[in-house]
Amino acid sequence: MGENVKRPTLEAVAVRAGVSKSSVSRVVNGETTVAPEIRDLVLHAVRELGYVPNSTARNLATKRTNTIAIIISDPPAGLVSDDPMFSAVVRAASRELEAAGKQVALMLAGSPESQRRVEQYVAAGHVDGALLVSMHGADPLPALIARMGIPVVSHGRLAAPWLMPYVDNDNLGGAAQAVRHLLDQGRRRIATISGPLDMPAAQDRLSAYRDVLKDSGRRSIMAVGDFTRVSGADAMGQLLEDDPGLDAVFAANDLIAIGALRTLRRSGRRVPDDVAVVGFDDIEAALYTDPALTTVRSSMGDQAAATARLLLGLFDGGPADPVIMPTGLVVRESA
Amino acid sequence: MGENVKRPTLEAVAVRAGVSKSSVSRVVNGETTVAPEIRDLVLHAVRELGYVPNSTARNLATKRTNTIAIIISDPPAGLVSDDPMFSAVVRAASRELEAAGKQVALMLAGSPESQRRVEQYVAAGHVDGALLVSMHGADPLPALIARMGIPVVSHGRLAAPWLMPYVDNDNLGGAAQAVRHLLDQGRRRIATISGPLDMPAAQDRLSAYRDVLKDSGRRSIMAVGDFTRVSGADAMGQLLEDDPGLDAVFAANDLIAIGALRTLRRSGRRVPDDVAVVGFDDIEAALYTDPALTTVRSSMGDQAAATARLLLGLFDGGPADPVIMPTGLVVRESA
């Protein structure tokens, strides 16, 4: 590959400019206690030599890395190939972090092996902070990371919320609103397809569903999904078998709802006439289903950006309080 | 935040084990020229002290970082919030790189400012190699990165293919197959909605469409999209206005096809009876449209993994030849 030109060092710049290393360092780091003429001398030499600071050396000396890890759980088998959540969250968080001048190290935490790798990496002092995304309840990683002595936040409440601050949606409120909407429309047999039960978001959405139904004296009917389309399709099939007379479904997320819609279509049900469907998240795809999906808006992107800001705030001694972002029902055609 | 326990250094281990730093270094790095008893002594001390090598120091000394940058273009305004491509590509590439013991630094390249940041970062010697994803034709970044003297590859052919090796789909073949399929079904007025014309993938899919039509003596009808659902919906509307009698559409990707389906539905056209639709990529969502989408399979994930392997191969003196991955038509209901 290319010519590995030896890059100029800070010392080379110092020699070139006829000043000391210290002065160059000061100028490069934007300290104000430098005489203008020296600053000019240095800046000139920097430009002439094309000097770029060696961040590795800087990291060694300062014991900071300027890097934030985004640690995101990785589905075991590559089940979910196109996960809107992944894209929205990683993008939004990265943007926010990069805008703050941080580097982003992406780490997938799936297999035990990869978990070890993540742990090692963080333990090795390679990052100044970490942002965890969509950890499952059984996951030991959050606890391990939390005790590493670096700022850590979670996108979404953890099963062990006390471990670190987090930013979450108002899952309870949003789900309650969705189910009440179904009730208001006169639906009598309202089923739900939940997310993976070891995830707090799924738990919240489920328990709000249950609470609202219980308050209205109705019986709940549920099947378990895992936040994917195929799980939604399967679960819908099971629900239809269990109770062919159901007239509404609250899906724990839009992907599940999309899967459910397909099964309903194939079983000959009309939506919303025979069965109403409500999703959760309001991903872009919800606008393109037939009929368009009524759903609960929870901007993953905004949430991720807020999570990143929470983390950045921690570095400046900001508050470590959990943040709950509002959700709201978006009524379209499916319910 | 937590107690910043000073982590033990290599020297501490050496003292503890009663050997020299050099020996500890050798053991830690798995060199074979170490007497078994010394190795045991060291390993024991490592375990006792919980020693983890400081990779920053190691990087400084070795002038390697063990880190690969995944540089991915970022849409200007946050248009695309859930981009299946992003998820599939980043996930697959990360997996492959992490499995090879590399660290992954994710960099979004969007605004000129962020481009500068990426350039600086790579120039600063922070990464050993880079993997570019979905660069647009006008993007100056590939050329800049290519001359940095580190191994670089591209996921998808660049507008300037000679800059670096790449892994691409057989866009030409896949698109040709799709259009021929439409022809074979007796469709007479076949339109296309292209991707952004500054991306080679979009160009190839478009030119294959044109070539096949020209060979069959048919006239081409096109609208330009940008690989998003909304652009597909808009372009479809325009197409319908331009030529209300069209009976087939070849969409440059599935997202566009999904958008087009919605517009067709709203305009009262039945798919495939009135208008046949073929997409490209075979993302998971293509299975859940109504009707299910006929499309060209091109596993983004496999392609990304192959790209990562190509890059890893470069470090070991492997070939720098472009790789073209096969595509194939998946016939479902929409055409």
Place this chain on the structure above:
DNA sequence: TCCCTCTCAGGGAGCGCTCCCTCGAACCCC
């Protein structure tokens, strides 16, 4: 027995940067 070779452990000079400390010069106030 002597010499040469070979194997391995230890010593220590960097890698490029930061940051504390020293020290000269300029500046001030009575």
Place this chain on the structure above:
DNA sequence: GGGGTTCGAGGGAGCGCTCCCTGAGAGGGA
């Protein structure tokens, strides 16, 4: 004008690791 401040430049000791080099000891051949 003297003593005290202030300000800013330079010197140099690390940061934790790698890797070259030296040298001790073992082994082998004649």
